[in-house]
Amino acid sequence: MARKHQLRTQRTGTIINVTSKKQESDIIKALNLVVAHLQTKFGTRITLVHEKQWYLYKIVSGLRHTYPDVEFHYHFNTSSIRPDGGILYIQGSDEDEIGYPILISEVKNQGTNDLRAKEGLPKQSKGNAIERLGKNLIGLRAALMRESIFPFVCFGYGCDFESDSSILDRVSTMAMFGKLNTTYLHNEEQGKFNRGSFYFRPQRWTVDEMADVMKDIAERSVLYYFSKYKEDHFKRER
Numbered sequence: 001m002a003r004k005h006q007l008r009t010q011r012t013g014t015i016i017n018v019t020s021k022k023q024e025s026d027i028i029k030a031l032n033l034v035v036a037h038l039q040t041k042f043g044t045r046i047t048l049v050h051e052k053q054w055y056l057y058k059i060v061s062g063l064r065h066t067y068p069d070v071e072f073h074y075h076f077n078t079s080s081i082r083p084d085g086g087i088l089y090i091q092g093s094d095e096d097e098i099g100y101p102i103l104i105s106e107v108k109n110q111g112t113n114d115l116r117a118k119e120g121l122p123k124q125s126k127g128n129a130i131e132r133l134g135k136n137l138i139g140l141r142a143a144l145m146r147e148s149i150f151p152f153v154c155f156g157y158g159c160d161f162e163s164d165s166s167i168l169d170r171v172s173t174m175a176m177f178g179k180l181n182t183t184y185l186h187n188e189e190q191g192k193f194n195r196g197s198f199y200f201r202p203q204r205w206t207v208d209e210m211a212d213v214m215k216d217i218a219e220r221s222v223l224y225y226f227s228k229y230k231e232d233h234f235k236r237e238r
Contacts, residue, residue, distance in 0.1 A: 111160030
């Protein structure tokens with residue numbers, strides 16, 4: 001999951017510098033607050049790693065390891081899932097090549113009809129930025145089938161998410177009919193519902209608002225892995 005140079009970088013400071021092109025985006029600013037929180041909370045008990053993308057060949061490799069009697073396939077080693085906020089992991093022992101995702105974050109803005117109205121222009125059909133989330137969700141849910149949590153969160157904003165917009169039901173469908181603006185970390189009904197968390201409203205989310213939700217998901221994910229695999233599993237030579 002993680003390359004050695006990233007681990008060395010993490011040990012000496014913040015690890016989100018691997019996403020330099022998005023360094024100034026709100027989701028990355030929020031992610032840096034999450035990292036600082038986790039480093040204060042857990043210190044050297046965990047090693048954090050951030051990846052911009054999750055390659056399909058790595059997902060399939062993990063699935064084949066967990067489910068050896070099931071056939072899995074992909075086409076290109078370069079294909080990947082690239083969430084806006086990337087994937088934040090904790091690393092296992094030095095001999096363990098598996099990463100343990102604690103936070104996967106997305107931000108989506110959809111809707112321009114409010115701006116068009118101010119300009120006296122007619123309404124346009126509502127976009128499909130949210131529907132493009134579907135591919136990522138299918139892949140990420142499959143990748144984390146081995147666990148009992150789904151540490152995914154998407155923050156959506158824009159006029160398409162007004163309370164009278166039918167687009168909200170598209171989001172609810174992706175959330176497996178869970179409530180919006182509610183955190184669902186632990187899977188329900190023996191893993192049948194690995195919903196994830198979908199925070200949507202017309203107003204843009206602030207960095208602090210996103211960070212508060214993300215801190216909760218990431219911290220509880222660490223505690224879940226400690227409980228399932230034991231804390232010693234995550235101790236590494238430093």
